[in-house]
Amino acid sequence: MRIKMAKGIADVAKVFQALSDETRLLILEQLKDGEQCVCDLTDVFKTGQSRLSFHLRVLKDAGLILARPEGRWMYYSLNLDGVEELQDVVTSLKAASSRAAKRGCCP
Amino acid sequence: MRIKMAKGIADVAKVFQALSDETRLLILEQLKDGEQCVCDLTDVFKTGQSRLSFHLRVLKDAGLILARPEGRWMYYSLNLDGVEELQDVVTSLKAASSRAAKRGCCP
DNA sequence: ATAATTCATCAACGTTTCTTGATGTAATAG
DNA sequence: CTATTACATCAAGAAACGTTGATGAATTAT
Numbered sequence: 001m002r003i004k005m006a007k008g009i010a011d012v013a014k015v016f017q018a019l020s021d022e023t024r025l026l027i028l029e030q031l032k033d034g035e036q037c038v039c040d041l042t043d044v045f046k047t048g049q050s051r052l053s054f055h056l057r058v059l060k061d062a063g064l065i066l067a068r069p070e071g072r073w074m075y076y077s078l079n080l081d082g083v084e085e086l087q088d089v090v091t092s093l094k095a096a097s098s099r100a101a102k103r104g105c106c107p
Numbered sequence: 108m109r110i111k112m113a114k115g116i117a118d119v120a121k122v123f124q125a126l127s128d129e130t131r132l133l134i135l136e137q138l139k140d141g142e143q144c145v146c147d148l149t150d151v152f153k154t155g156q157s158r159l160s161f162h163l164r165v166l167k168d169a170g171l172i173l174a175r176p177e178g179r180w181m182y183y184s185l186n187l188d189g190v191e192e193l194q195d196v197v198t199s200l201k202a203a204s205s206r207a208a209k210r211g212c213c214p
Numbered sequence: 215a216t217a218a219t220t221c222a223t224c225a226a227c228g229t230t231t232c233t234t235g236a237t238g239t240a241a242t243a244g
Numbered sequence: 245c246t247a248t249t250a251c252a253t254c255a256a257g258a259a260a261c262g263t264t265g266a267t268g269a270a271t272t273a274t
Contacts, residue, residue, distance in 0.1 A: 009129050009132055009133070010129060012132060013126075013127055013128060013129045013132055014127075016123045016124075016126035016127040016132075017123075017124075017127035017231095019120075019123035019126075019127075020120055020121075020123040020124035020126075020127045021120060021231090021232085022116050022117060022120045023232095025116055025119060025120055025123075026116065028200060031203075031207075032200070032203035032206075032207070034207055034210065035207070035211070037250085037251095038250070038251060038252095039249095039250065039251090047233095048233080048234070048235085049250080049251070049252090050233085050234075050235075050236090050251090050252080050253080050254095051232080051233060051234075052251095053251065053252055053253080054231095054232075054233080054252095054253095055232090057252085057253095058231095069251095071241065071242075071250090072240070072241045072242065072249060072250045072251075073241095073249095073250065073251085074250075074251060074252090077207055077211070078200070078203060078204040078207050078208075079204070080201075080204040080205060080207075080208045083197070083200050083201050083204040084201065084204075086197055086200075086201075087197050087198065087201050090190070090193055090194050090197045091194065093135060093139075093185070093190050093193075094187075094190045094191065094193075094194050096138075096139035096185060097185040097186070097187040097190040097191075098187060099139075100138075100139070100141055100142070100184055100185050100187075101185075101187045103141065104142070104184070124261095128261090128262080130262090144220085144221095145220070145221060145222095146219095146220070146221090154263095155263080155264070155265085156220080156221070156222095157221090157222080157223080157224095157263085157264070157265075157266090158262080158263060158264075159221095160221065160222055160223080161222095161223095161262070161263080162262090163222095164222080164223095165261095176221095178220090178271065178272075179219065179220045179221075179270070179271045179272065180220065180221085180271095181220075181221060181222090
């Protein structure tokens with residue numbers, strides 16, 4: 001069992017911030033198919049390289065993707081750890097929502 | 108079984124945007140205890156009323172909370188539907204991450 | 215009726231984020 | 245070696261966001 005470091009609220013906000021952009025959501029969607037290099041993504045999105053580089057950095061800094069250099073290419077992939085931490089936050093919110101709904105529903 | 112309208116990517120981005128601010132995350136945290144009026148929240152956060160009103164609107168527009176007027180008070184609470192849709196998005200991302208990790212792990 | 219309370223909205227301002235094009239760096243190719 | 249490729253980073257401007265204080269609408273109290 002891996003040790004899981006609890007994130008502060010600032011980190012959580014940062015993760016959601018990274019997810020708050022359509023381009024970045026599309027990048028994640030694209031990475032669902034597996035590891036890709038920036039060149040693949042520029043092909044797919046038909047956009048400037050520096051723009052993609054910017055968004056990849058945001059996702060990486062948020063811990064949502066991993067970067068693996070190989071030769072002159074940089075391969076990006078989904079970061080399971082980061083996504084699991086995200087899921088924990090959402091699950092806890094869902095649990096509270098369910099409790100509140102249950103409380104409110106039966107007068 | 109409730110009918111679940113699929114959200115476009117813009118809507119998903121909007122939900123994450125709503126979650127990308129520390130104050131709004133604290134508001135949600137506070138609402139985990141159940142429905143609260145704006146006055147309760149201004150007490151808790153010791154901040155200006157218009158500031159809270161702004162953040163509550165963002166959360167409401169994103170579908171994460173519900174507003175219930177009663178007399179001169181407005182009660183806010185977590186919106187289970189919105190949170191569940193959020194969870195669906197994250198779960199799907201997690202599933203893809205797991206698949207990718209499994210693929211990558213065993214050379 | 216007037217006054218007070220609760221909250222939403224607006225305008226103005228500063229801050230952050232996103233995009234674009236240019237420059238820099240490291241690895242490979244010729 | 246020089247040239248090229250793949251990518252990161254920087255600087256400048258545009259757009260979106262968050263804060264503040266003022267105003268407005270609806271409700272309740274006196």
